[in-house]
Amino acid sequence: xxxxxxxxxxxxxxxxxxxxxxxxxxxxxxxxxxxxxxxxxxxxxxxxxxxxxxxxxxxxxxxxxxxxxxxxxxxxxxxxxxxxxxxxxxxxxxxxxxxxxxxxxxxxxxxxxxxxxxxxxxxxxxxxxxxxxxxxxxxxxxxxxxxxxxxxxxxxxxxxxxxxxxxxxxxxxxxxxxxxxxxxxxxxxxxxxxxxxxxxxxxxxxxxxxxx
Amino acid sequence: xxxxxxxxxxxxxxxxxxxxxxxxxxxxxxxxxxxxxxxxxxxxxxxxxxxxxxxxxxxxxxxxxxxxxxxxxxxxxxxxxxxxxxxxxxxxxxxxxxxxxxxxxxxxxxxxxxxxxxxxxxxxxxxxxxxxxxxxxxxxxxxxxxxxxxxxxxxxxxxxxxxxxxxxxxxxxxxxxxxxxxxxxxxxxxxxxxxxxxxxxxxxxxxxxxxx
DNA sequence: TAGATTGTTAATCGATTAACAATC
DNA sequence: TAGATTGTTAATCGATTAACAATC
Numbered sequence: 001x002x003x004x005x006x007x008x009x010x011x012x013x014x015x016x017x018x019x020x021x022x023x024x025x026x027x028x029x030x031x032x033x034x035x036x037x038x039x040x041x042x043x044x045x046x047x048x049x050x051x052x053x054x055x056x057x058x059x060x061x062x063x064x065x066x067x068x069x070x071x072x073x074x075x076x077x078x079x080x081x082x083x084x085x086x087x088x089x090x091x092x093x094x095x096x097x098x099x100x101x102x103x104x105x106x107x108x109x110x111x112x113x114x115x116x117x118x119x120x121x122x123x124x125x126x127x128x129x130x131x132x133x134x135x136x137x138x139x140x141x142x143x144x145x146x147x148x149x150x151x152x153x154x155x156x157x158x159x160x161x162x163x164x165x166x167x168x169x170x171x172x173x174x175x176x177x178x179x180x181x182x183x184x185x186x187x188x189x190x191x192x193x194x195x196x197x198x199x200x201x202x203x204x205x206x207x208x209x210x211x212x
Numbered sequence: 213x214x215x216x217x218x219x220x221x222x223x224x225x226x227x228x229x230x231x232x233x234x235x236x237x238x239x240x241x242x243x244x245x246x247x248x249x250x251x252x253x254x255x256x257x258x259x260x261x262x263x264x265x266x267x268x269x270x271x272x273x274x275x276x277x278x279x280x281x282x283x284x285x286x287x288x289x290x291x292x293x294x295x296x297x298x299x300x301x302x303x304x305x306x307x308x309x310x311x312x313x314x315x316x317x318x319x320x321x322x323x324x325x326x327x328x329x330x331x332x333x334x335x336x337x338x339x340x341x342x343x344x345x346x347x348x349x350x351x352x353x354x355x356x357x358x359x360x361x362x363x364x365x366x367x368x369x370x371x372x373x374x375x376x377x378x379x380x381x382x383x384x385x386x387x388x389x390x391x392x393x394x395x396x397x398x399x400x401x402x403x404x405x406x407x408x409x410x411x412x413x414x415x416x417x418x419x420x421x422x423x424x
Numbered sequence: 425t426a427g428a429t430t431g432t433t434a435a436t437c438g439a440t441t442a443a444c445a446a447t448c
Numbered sequence: 449t450a451g452a453t454t455g456t457t458a459a460t461c462g463a464t465t466a467a468c469a470a471t472c
Binding site: 180 | 220225226228229230232233291292293294296298306307308310311312314315317318321323361362385386388392393402404406407408409410411412413414415416417418419420422
Binding site: 035036037047051052054055059061062063064065066067 | 451452453454455456
């Protein structure tokens with residue numbers, strides 16, 4: 001049973017989805033149990049770290065046995081909030097917005113895309129996997145009518161912050177921002193700024209001979 | 213002048229592209245100088261950390277003055293290897309592969325996309341911004357003919373590792389993997405595994421009430 | 425010069441690793 | 449039971465923050 005919600009370090013939090021991924025894989029492969037040692041080999045972490053990580057949520061293992069893969073998988077699923085469903089929208093129906101919408105994994109995990117929004121009249125009215133592309137002008141009306149939990153922003157840099165402010169005003173609780181600028185907010189909303197180019201820059205950095 | 217290539221911690225390395233982004237912005241806004249204190253306010257870091265970070269590459273500032281924005285920008289550009297150009301290919305011409313190819317920022321920063329590769333006959337022969345989509349079958353011939361520095365893998369999970377092995381065998385030195393599995397290699401190649409769904413999972417995690 | 429702000433050393437904090445008693 | 453492996457405490461390591469002398 002998970003501990004009552006407490007402080008979890010950023011480092012631990014960022015590792016949880018990786019555990020989830022590896023456990024899902026093992027579960028699909030029919031592996032029933034795993035020790036922290038075996039898991040550490042697979043994932044490139046230390047066994048000690050794995051046990052510490054899991055124990056920040058409560059003990060999920062059993063001495064002398066290890067962890068039951070399926071049980072641990074389901075616990076982490078709950079921890080990550082993947083036992084719930086989320087109403088999502090995508091702002092910006094360009095390649096990236098379409099890529100996110102088309103990625104069936106999200107739907108499977110409970111992230112349901114209700115609509116895309118765009119400013120481009122040639123895209124408005126079209127649909128992706130039966131999900132309509134609506135006029136960005138109509139977004140406030142849409143948010144009035146529907147509960148939206150998470151919005152992915154795939155819009156140009158200069159529009160990102162004002163879109164985010166609007167979304168937050170209308171009750172969106174999670175912002176997944178792909179615009180190449182950091183979106184911020186003073187409210188309780190959860191914001192994740194993804195910078196694909198930052199990522200690419202770490203590749204060229206390391207290719208330049210700086211070692212870690 | 214940058215110190216000779218030494219050990220740089222992962223944490224510092226991951227912050228460099230962010231500095232680059234903020235400095236570019238300031239430079240474009242015509243800001244000439246900035247102190248670590250001002251920069252810390254903008255970026256949400258501490259002034260002390262910023263000075264430490266820059267000093268792992270050598271001092272770029274001046275006592276009593278701060279940092280010259282343009283100079284610092286250019287130093288970090290060099291550190292990140294963005295003063296060079298890179299020949300790139302994209303494996304998988306679906307939405308994500310197209311999104312990366314279309315993102316003009318990469319071209320501007322010296323990441324030149326030479327070709328996309330796909331298995332889908334309906335895509336092969338088409339082109340994105342005049343960049344051809346080629347048959348994945350022809351990739352070895354292509355790599356024999358052209359120097360390719362970086363490859364983005366936007367292929368399905370099960371194909372990712374064997375594609376990567378192939379690319380590495382033919383001299384590709386950087387792998388930017390978007391397939392939902394961790395690609396590994398025993399060689400010197402630089403690998404960056406991007407997991408967008410891991411990212412989304414941290415959003416649902418935090419929306420579930422776990423605080424950091 | 426006086427004021428400002430860096431570069432750098434020292435102190436603190438937090439995260440990772442090691443060790444081992446508890447226990448399945 | 450004996451062996452294995454967790455949960456957890458203690459030790460270590462590294463990263464961040466604080467402090468301040470150097471110096472523009």
